Structure formats: structure tokens, C-alpha cells
Amino acid sequence: MKAAVLEDKKVMTYKDVPTPEPGPGHVRLKIKAISICGSDIKRYVDGHRMYPLVLGHENSGVVDRVGDGVSQDYMGKHAAIIPLVPCFECEECKRGYYSACHSYSFIGSRQPGGFAEFVDLPEKNIFILPDDLSFEHAALIEPSTVARHMLALGDFKRGQTAIVLGAGSIGLMIVQWLRILGADRIIVTDVLEDNLAIASKVGARVMLNPSKVDVAKEVQKLVGDGVDLALEATGVPQVLEQSVSLTRPHGKIVLAGNQPLDKTLPLTFIENMMRREISLIGCFMSYSAPFPGREWAETLAALLAGTLDMDAMISHRFPLSKAPEVFEEIAAHQLAHQKIILKPEEVI
Numbered sequence: 001m002k003a004a005v006l007e008d009k010k011v012m013t014y015k016d017v018p019t020p021e022p023g024p025g026h027v028r029l030k031i032k033a034i035s036i037c038g039s040d041i042k043r044y045v046d047g048h049r050m051y052p053l054v055l056g057h058e059n060s061g062v063v064d065r066v067g068d069g070v071s072q073d074y075m076g077k078h079a080a081i082i083p084l085v086p087c088f089e090c091e092e093c094k095r096g097y098y099s100a101c102h103s104y105s106f107i108g109s110r111q112p113g114g115f116a117e118f119v120d121l122p123e124k125n126i127f128i129l130p131d132d133l134s135f136e137h138a139a140l141i142e143p144s145t146v147a148r149h150m151l152a153l154g155d156f157k158r159g160q161t162a163i164v165l166g167a168g169s170i171g172l173m174i175v176q177w178l179r180i181l182g183a184d185r186i187i188v189t190d191v192l193e194d195n196l197a198i199a200s201k202v203g204a205r206v207m208l209n210p211s212k213v214d215v216a217k218e219v220q221k222l223v224g225d226g227v228d229l230a231l232e233a234t235g236v237p238q239v240l241e242q243s244v245s246l247t248r249p250h251g252k253i254v255l256a257g258n259q260p261l262d263k264t265l266p267l268t269f270i271e272n273m274m275r276r277e278i279s280l281i282g283c284f285m286s287y288s289a290p291f292p293g294r295e296w297a298e299t300l301a302a303l304l305a306g307t308l309d310m311d312a313m314i315s316h317r318f319p320l321s322k323a324p325e326v327f328e329e330i331a332a333h334q335l336a337h338q339k340i341i342l343k344p345e346e347v348i
């Protein structure tokens with residue numbers, strides 16, 4: 001089969017690799033749509049722990065082969081990939097905290113992923129979908145579950161005010177979930193006007209560009225002491241620091257942006273956080289018990305109800321064979337984008 005293989009830092013080739021055969025308890029998904037994740041880009045730009053690797057974990061396709069012990073009923077079913085492969089046996093898995101598993105694998109990072117014509121997966125890692133759901137929309141289920149998980153961690157309640165820091169793909173998904181779940185105010189910040197325009201399209205009511213306005217002042221005008229819930233999706237240290245002053249006493253901040261590991265922040269923001277008794281909450285992936293969790297079921301329900309606008313999230317479509325060029329352009333900052341969909345040749 002053909003796959004886009006990461007061979008080294010910033011080296012990706014589109015080439016022939018062996019087609020996987022599903023072993024016992026596994027299924028094979030014939031890939032129909034692939035969405036590029038920010039983490040795929042990070043692995044390409046910064047390098048990864050292992051090579052060669054087929055990246056990609058935001059995928060949809062059709063089950064085309066099943067291994068021993070797996071029901072034939074799966075054949076021909078449409079499905080999305082559930083990328084986390086937990087052990088289901090350790091202390092944290094038993095508590096239902098699968099993303100804290102002591103010995104997990106992850107499709108597209110620790111084992112071959114979906115930038116390929118076929119992917120081999122444990123049976124538990126296919127998320128079965130109705131046949132009439134678009135493959136492109138289905139490829140965007142996983143990033144939506146992350147956003148939904150952030151709101152669950154922040155204990156978001158209807159009628160609360162919220163600010164989304166960063167209108168990249170996760171930020172835009174958060175905006176959509178805030179709209180669906182009935183936020184009172186949805187404020188979004190981003191330095192790119194294009195991102196703010198899409199945020200407005202998917203449900204944000206106030207768009208603030210920090211390069212043009214004083215975000216803290218604007219937020220104060222709108223909601224006084226701050227929002228009930230701040231969602232950090234930029235991974236920029238100064239934005240994390242500022243999120244505390246944008247959040248009201250006893251409010252919550254949920255962090256999903258990966259911060260640069262070689263940077264530091266002055267601890268004054270912890271002092272502010274303590275004085276306001278604000279909760280700072282980490283988010284990693286999107287899972288809850290029973291696996292993969294209600295985030296996944298709710299995303300599917302919202303897709304079927306038509307409340308999640310996935311089309312607004314997609315900026316580009318390319319054949320999978322173009323993946324090396326696409327990544328090269330992204331790394332060189334020559335391709336401003338939202339979600340990019342790749343498709344294996346024959347289904348285009």
C-alpha cells in the first residue's frame with residue numbers, strides 16, 4: 001500500500017510499504033479521509049522519538065478485514081479511529097483515566113497511523129459510525145472530543161461565560177461546544193483575523209485580536225471580574241499567564257495548548273491564581289469511562305444533529321500523495337490553514 005512515512009525530522013516520503021494484516025482481535029480500516037493534527041505537524045517540525053513512522057490519528061474509513069476472534073459483522077462498517085491504545089489493566093485504566101495509562105500506545109505516534117491506505121487497529125479502537133455520515137466530518141471527530149473533554153474538565157454549565165484563547169482547530173472546536181452547550185458569552189482571542197472570522201462563523205460572539213486591542217480591558221468591560229471559564233489553546237506562555245487575570249474569582253482555566261518546554265514564566269501568576277482561588281486544570285486527550293467515553297458519543301450525536309459545523313473547519317483538501325509537500329509548506333509557514341483533509345488517491 002501507499003503511505004506518507006516520516007523518515008526523520010522534516011523528512012517525509014510518499015512510498016510503498018507492506019499492507020498490514022490484522023492479527024487476532026484486530027481489524028483493518030481502509031482509509032477514506034485523514035485530517036492533519038497540530039501534533040502531526042509538531043512531530044514533523046520538532047522530530048519524533050521513532051523513525052520510520054506513519055503519522056496520523058484523525059481518520060475515518062471502512063473496515064475491510066477482521067482478524068481472528070473479531071465478529072464478521074464489522075466488515076464494511078464505517079468507522080473513525082480512536083487513537084489511544086490503553087492497557088486496560090493498570091491502576092489508572094481501572095479508574096477510567098485511560099490517558100494516564102502506565103503503558104499505552106497511540107496510533108500515529110507510537111505505532112503506524114493513518115497517513116496510509118490501510119491501518120491495523122485493535123477492535124476496541126474503531127468507533128463505528130452510521131453509513132450516511134461524511135468521511136471528512138468523521139475524520140474530525142477526534143479533535144472535537146478533545147474540546148468536549150476540556151469543557152467537562154472545566155465543569156462547564158449552561159449560562160456561564162467563557163473565553164477561548166486561540167482559534168486554531170481545537171479553539172474552534174471549543175467555540176462550537178460552548179455554543180452547543182449554551183454559553184452566555186463566547187469570547188475568542190487570536191492574532192490571526194482569518195481565525196477570528198471562522199470563530200465568529202461557528203458561534204463566537206466577541207472576537208478580540210491581542211495585537212490590536214487590550215484583551216484584559218475588553219474582557220473587563222464585557223464581564224467585569226472575568227469569565228467563569230477560560231480555555232487555553234495557544235500554547236503560548238504569556239497567554240497562559242494572562243488567562244488568570246481574565247478569569248473571575250473561583251473560575252476555572254483548562255489548559256490544552258502544549259507549552260514550549262524550554263521556556264519559563266514568572267510565578268506572579270500563581271499568586272494571582274491563589275488570591276482569586278482559581279482552578280488551573282490540565283487536559284490530555286479526550287477519554288472517559290467506559291472507553292472511549294461520553295465525549296465520543298456526544299460528538300457523534302452532535303454531528304448527526306447537525307450542530308457541529310465541520311465544513312467551516314476545513315480549509316484545504318489534498319491527495320495523500322501530496323502530504324510531503326503539504327508538510328514542507330506548513331513547516332515553512334507558507335500554508336495558512338485550518339483543518340487540512342488528505343485522501344488516499346482512489347477515493348478522490
Ligand SMILES: [Zn+2]
Pocket residue numbers: 037038039057058142143
Ligand atoms: Zn489530534
Ligand SMILES: [Zn+2]
Pocket residue numbers: 086087088089090091092093094100101102103104
Ligand atoms: Zn493502563
